[in-house]
Amino acid sequence: MKASTLSDAALPIAIRDLTKRYGPVYALNAVDLDVHSGEFLTLLGPSGSGKTTLLMAIAGFNRPDSGSIKFGAEEVILKPPHKRDVGMVFQSYALFPQMSVADNIGFPLKLRGVGAPERAARVEEALETVQLGGFGARGIDQLSGGQRQRVALARAFVFGPRILLMDEPLSALDKKLRERMQIELKHLHRKLGVTTVYVTHDQREALTMSDRIAVINDGQLVQLDAPEVIYNAPANAFVADFIGESTMLPLTRGASGLMYRDQKIAETRDGESWSLVVRPERLFFAAQDAQSDDNTIVLRGTLRETVFQGESEMALVALDNGIELAFRFGTGATTNSTGGGLGEQVAVGLNRKDVIIIPGETT
Amino acid sequence: MASAANETELRRQHRREQLSILSLVIPALVVVGLIILIPLSWLFYLSFLGDDGGFSLENYLKMTQYKSYYRIFITTFQVSILTTMICIALGYPLAFFLAQLPPRWAGVFMLAVLLPFWTSLLVRTYAWLVLLQRKGIINEFAMDMGFWEKPLKLVHNMTGTLIGMAHIMLPFLILPLYNAMRKIDRDMMHAAANLGANPVRAFWAVYFPLSLPGMVAGSLIVFVLCLGFYVTPAVLGGGRVIMVSNQITAILENQFDWGAASALGVVLLVATVLCLFLAARFFKLDAALFGRD
Numbered sequence: 001m002k003a004s005t006l007s008d009a010a011l012p013i014a015i016r017d018l019t020k021r022y023g024p025v026y027a028l029n030a031v032d033l034d035v036h037s038g039e040f041l042t043l044l045g046p047s048g049s050g051k052t053t054l055l056m057a058i059a060g061f062n063r064p065d066s067g068s069i070k071f072g073a074e075e076v077i078l079k080p081p082h083k084r085d086v087g088m089v090f091q092s093y094a095l096f097p098q099m100s101v102a103d104n105i106g107f108p109l110k111l112r113g114v115g116a117p118e119r120a121a122r123v124e125e126a127l128e129t130v131q132l133g134g135f136g137a138r139g140i141d142q143l144s145g146g147q148r149q150r151v152a153l154a155r156a157f158v159f160g161p162r163i164l165l166m167d168e169p170l171s172a173l174d175k176k177l178r179e180r181m182q183i184e185l186k187h188l189h190r191k192l193g194v195t196t197v198y199v200t201h202d203q204r205e206a207l208t209m210s211d212r213i214a215v216i217n218d219g220q221l222v223q224l225d226a227p228e229v230i231y232n233a234p235a236n237a238f239v240a241d242f243i244g245e246s247t248m249l250p251l252t253r254g255a256s257g258l259m260y261r262d263q264k265i266a267e268t269r270d271g272e273s274w275s276l277v278v279r280p281e282r283l284f285f286a287a288q289d290a291q292s293d294d295n296t297i298v299l300r301g302t303l304r305e306t307v308f309q310g311e312s313e314m315a316l317v318a319l320d321n322g323i324e325l326a327f328r329f330g331t332g333a334t335t336n337s338t339g340g341g342l343g344e345q346v347a348v349g350l351n352r353k354d355v356i357i358i359p360g361e362t363t
Numbered sequence: 364m365a366s367a368a369n370e371t372e373l374r375r376q377h378r379r380e381q382l383s384i385l386s387l388v389i390p391a392l393v394v395v396g397l398i399i400l401i402p403l404s405w406l407f408y409l410s411f412l413g414d415d416g417g418f419s420l421e422n423y424l425k426m427t428q429y430k431s432y433y434r435i436f437i438t439t440f441q442v443s444i445l446t447t448m449i450c451i452a453l454g455y456p457l458a459f460f461l462a463q464l465p466p467r468w469a470g471v472f473m474l475a476v477l478l479p480f481w482t483s484l485l486v487r488t489y490a491w492l493v494l495l496q497r498k499g500i501i502n503e504f505a506m507d508m509g510f511w512e513k514p515l516k517l518v519h520n521m522t523g524t525l526i527g528m529a530h531i532m533l534p535f536l537i538l539p540l541y542n543a544m545r546k547i548d549r550d551m552m553h554a555a556a557n558l559g560a561n562p563v564r565a566f567w568a569v570y571f572p573l574s575l576p577g578m579v580a581g582s583l584i585v586f587v588l589c590l591g592f593y594v595t596p597a598v599l600g601g602g603r604v605i606m607v608s609n610q611i612t613a614i615l616e617n618q619f620d621w622g623a624a625s626a627l628g629v630v631l632l633v634a635t636v637l638c639l640f641l642a643a644r645f646f647k648l649d650a651a652l653f654g655r656d
Contacts, residue, residue, distance in 0.1 A: 061553050081556040094554035098572045107568070108558035155558070
């Protein structure tokens with residue numbers, strides 16, 4: 001077995017044409033995916049999208065129908081899971097209840113023939129890294145959810161794997177703890193430099209943590225990009241809808257370009273149909289008599305509802321054609337409100353630089 | 364009196380509620396009292412009754428004097444331990460197999476385990492007699508196939524008793540064991556494999572310890588039931604396998620000696636309780652029997 005320590009280079013993962021069917025349903029449909037060496041890549045998708053199936057295939061827990069998975073130059077798709085040498089954090093943590101914290105973390109080292117003194121030292125070092133120094137003698141049932149999470153993490157990286165997999169590791173934690181752990185995981189990733197594949201259905205978590213996000217739906221890779229690109233230039237309606245909040249307005253092809261009703265939104269492009277994606281936080285109240293110009297698009301509608309949400313307020317504006325526009329503004333920034341009460345006409349502005357165009361009809 | 368608003372009424376309501384729940388236990392208490400405690404006390408009383416009608420230990424002393432009693436206890440424990448071991452050897456792999464199946468299929472197979480459970484004990488025991496006897500199906504078939512020349516003695520001895528008892532006891536082992544195995548999270552074995560354990564190593568390091576409480580619970584049930592077993596050794600043992608219960612019957616039928624029979628019963632009861640007590644000390648029995656974590 002190769003001696004693998006934390007200082008070893010991380011390994012890239014190359015997935016080609018990976019297919020897995022359950023009956024007539026494709027859980028993975030010819031997926032191609034490259035995970036760069038040392039990057040934090042998130043598989044993001046709704047439940048049943050195939051993201052977990054993909055992670056399990058990388059770990060070796062399910063047997064794909066066809067395709068290739070390479071760690072570096074080595075084909076691993078035929079290798080059983082215990083020979084793949086990847087760390088994994090499970091959603092349920094999967095800590096062994098009959099073993100102490102130290103025995104859990106030491107288990108992979110023991111299997112690799114690391115002697116007791118060195119094992120104890122490395123276990124303690126791993127515990128320090130996850131800020132649980134001195135917890136080794138405790139039983140698993142004596143730990144809180146957050147502490148179990150950390151132990152599971154320590155067990156996954158203690159043997160120096162060059163690939164780390166995480167299956168919704170934070171989903172069992174409450175919101176506050178989850179947000180703190182997101183930052184900590186990010187820190188840890190930077191420290192270890194290990195190639196990390198992270199599965200979540202939480203788009204905010206994906207945006208917070210990832211170097212790149214692979215959006216997966218219906219067993220297919222929909223878009224693979226950096227978080228900012230995913231958010232600001234979604235590839236299609238599914239991505240635009242799944243990541244962040246948005247309202248989609250159908251565009252028509254007019255003489256001068258792509259039109260929303262009688263306003264020109266963008267130059268004509270190839271393709272059947274197009275939609276305008278409007279992010280709630282990019283909108284602002286415009287003056288009642290404001291008109292669209294080279295910089296701004298002005299939309300008019302009826303103010304239906306405003307909802308106080310703490311750090312911001314959400315307004316719903318019903319456009320003339322019945323589409324409801326979600327519109328977020330800071331609670332301190334209501335001063336530029338045109339004073340419209342519920343049921344009154346308001347004008348809403350959108351900078352042309354914030355325009356997002358996606359192919360396809362809106363649903 | 365200036366008590367807090369509605370305090371007395373609320374407290375009375377609470378007490379009434381507790382009493383009504385407590386009353387549910389009364390029928391069971393009556394049954395336990397009538398058909399367990401009273402006869403048991405009578406059993407104790409009889410066992411200490413001498414020939415002259417006064418208090419005496421002679422029934423117990425008899426047990427230490429005759430070597431046959433010693434042999435009977437040895438046989439009883441031998442049969443119980445061997446039956447339990449056979450049940451583990453047969454039941455563990457079967458329960459493991461069932462636990463790997465999707466629940467719907469496991470239900471079908473479980474039915475096969477339970478079906479004999481629902482037929483009469485006597486019917487099953489005599490069925491084994493038919494199968495195992497000199498000219499029974501098994502001997503005839505084996506000789507036709509040339510597995511052995513002369514009919515094997517499969518019944519009216521220890522072999523027959525063990526075969527019959529293991530068959531009858533198997534469900535008692537499988538049910539708690541299967542239950543414990545079902546509760547083992549799939550991720551546990553995945554985690555063990557992921558950390559580098561091959562399937563055999565993963566089984567012994569992770570799966571087996573987690574299934575152990577179920578196995579201990581099942582084994583204890585089987586062992587304790589075996590200690591007091593009567594029908595199967597009587598029918599399949601052919602008088603050669605004499606367990607405590609068989610001896611009790613023999614004493615009553617031949618000598619009508621209630622005192623000696625009672626003393627034997629008391630000793631068996633004490634031995635059984637002692638076994639359970641020791642097991643509880645070693646295995647944290649309440650966790651095993653009641654599935655507490």
